[in-house]
Amino acid sequence: MGSMKKQKKALQICFLILSAASLLLFWLVPFIGQKDISETENRSLARLPALSAGSFLSGAYQDDLEKAAGDQLLLSEEVRSFVKGAQASTLAGEQDLLCRVNPSLRGGYTQITEGYYAYQGDEHRIVEKLQDYEDSVPDAAAFAGPFNSLEGVTRYLYFINNSRVTDFDHPEENSRIYDRIRSFFSLDGSACFAADSYEDYCRWFYQTDHHWNDQGFYRGYTEILKLLKPDETPAGPGERLETGAVFNGSYARITKSLRADEHFVVRSFDLPKYTVTLNGKRGTYGKLKAYQNGRFPSEPLTNHYANCYGGDYGEIVYDFGTEGRGRLLLVASSYSNPINALIASHFDKTYVIDQRYYEAYAGQAFDPSAYVKEHSIDTVLLLGDIRLFLPGADTEGGGA
């Protein structure tokens, strides 16, 4: 009985020593120093906050300390990575099991993380899902108002149906949101870039990015030209070149599920000489030539789309130095980046406005009426996905 008591006591002491050592893990941080960067998560780590009365009363100190505890605890990165991996494997196993029980489930959406899905078991591609815009679609009226009141211009709209407004299970209804958005505008012409099916969607969009790929934007350009200047012949189709850059787009970055199976393909065109002004300064837009020559960043999360074709600016002005072909105002989101020059090549001057960044550049909100008058614009084109027309609606997910 005595030895059993001793055994029990020894056991309890062992347990307490191990527990005390683990409870004191965080107290080692001040001695071994704080980490700044997580290599595995590719992000800055939270550091121990400074205490002040204000930060404590507002609760900011408490929140920051909790974040720092999570980030600075010994081996936290490795543990987090292990847990995430185990959860992903578990989920994949459960989904596989469900599909074995009911094979028809492979045909639908499979969630990867909140808001992002694989469709029909396609592990190579990440898509969004049709969201409920019923309540927010009427807000497009506010966006349309200033454009509807423009005088002396022809107005066009080109709507991009990305996976956010597409139900691959019911492709017959895919133009519903476009039809509703378009109804708020007074237009001389409009068209929608839509996919008839999931297979069709795969042709036009990147595997892990919300943007259209080189096939998609070229198709978009030809359809836009048919809308704006049906008698003109489109440029291209241009030269396609596989750069060798592995592309992990916005969806891959957000879901932290890197893919290694999509190579970034560029498409270049022979266009007449032109000048570009970016936010009021002459410059070069994008690094297409560098990509063609095999010079591009190799970091796995590089945004090759923006890096190659050009980023988002409040105002980009294209001047082809011609006369008599008109002036275009292109109000667009990043979908226009690879085809700005292509569209602009059919006009004397083209003004590309991204309203998300215009105010920061110009110091005032974009006023279509004043802008059209100031630059003698005769054609207006609105080009983008749902987020261009509903800037106040849910903006989570891949950037527009």
Added chain:
Amino acid sequence: MVFSSLTFLFIFLPAVLLFYFLLPGIRAKNAVLCLFSLVFYAWGEPVYVLLMIASILLNWLAGFGMERFPRRKKLLLILALVFNLGAIGYFKYAGFFLSSLNSLFSLHLPVLQIALPIGISFYTFQILSYVIDVYHGRTAAQRNLLSLATYITMFPQLVAGPIVRYETVREELSDRRVTLNDFTEGLSRFFFGLGKKVLIANQMALVADAVFDAAVLPPAGALWIGALCYAMQIYFDFSGYSDMAIGMGRMFGFHFTENFNYPYTADSVTDFWRRWHISLSTWFREYVYIPLGGNRCGTARHIFNMLVVWLLTGLWHGAAWTFVLWGLYYGLLLILEKHVLGGVLNHIPKAVRRIVTFLLALFGWIIFRSESLTALGRFLSGAFSFGSSGTGAFLMSNANALSPLILLPIAVLGCLPWTRWLAKRFPDSGVFAALRLACAFLIWFASIAMLLGESYNPFIYFRF
């Protein structure tokens, strides 16, 4: 601050333990507990900690005054009740009361938007037990302000119970010891409680939230899975917190009363409430039900007493009509059991009684979890549309609903008293004791891993 936060586990808890065991003497230890408890409370409620301090002072004076001025003790009790119930009434129920008035009578009274002080329902009930017991002479008033403050603020049970009656810890406030066995048992109980909360409740919450908060009503199968997961979530969440509280209490030398006793194995609704949130049921029995007359009265009066108690029980859980309905639902079930079914229940096989009781509790949790009566109606209409299909597709397209389901069998197993059976079967087994401590340590590590891997860490009982 919640027990399942990294700040609590790695900064607060080691610090309080260090100071507590370094300082000698019960007064110093009480001072450490009281001071750290105020910091613990102020961590989440920097301003409302003043309300708590005011409450401690006022109730200490009230108790002291009742003994000093026996002829005025009724007045002092009334003052204390007005203050304590007034505070909880204002912070917890004023908004609900005004919005209900607006809805019922089409008024436009401004509805107060007041943040609820954390744990107000718990600590108010503890304070009430103290002043009422002093009034009735069941306990002596605490003359030492620090001891009373330690009792009221004690962080292990401050925000989520169990509701410890003053009488339970009165002696330990002035004389307690912590043995190696106490501390080890307490710490391992804390680790098991943390595991219940982090490894099971948080995961079940993901499923329940995906189902109950879905914008489009999920198919019937998914709704029932969601309800079952919510039943698991609320049990493991709340009993996990109680385990952590009881475990920490033991580490500091206190012996709190048990709060759960495998409620999902109950064989009647009466039995369920003897096993679920025992400290709350006991409180209502002692301070509401018995003073109203209990069951030593006529049938009509007894039914009235039960309805009052269960209406209050519902309201204690939250200021919403769904909680009122939930309370009355149990009131009616208990009336049915006591006055209609009577001895009939004893003729039904125990297994059947257990299943029926669990289903009744499950139905109760659907009422409890619903955001509104409209949402409840919507949920029930979907849950009983048995022809609907699509549960598989719903799970496939909701990672949050599917991923944690692997833990559901473990949760169900955790509701059964097999560990108690093992402990009885091997009372002196060294192997069993070693396995138990090893399990506690593994669960502690798994909980930390999960907390690091997940930012999702909700706490159901924070709003009570």
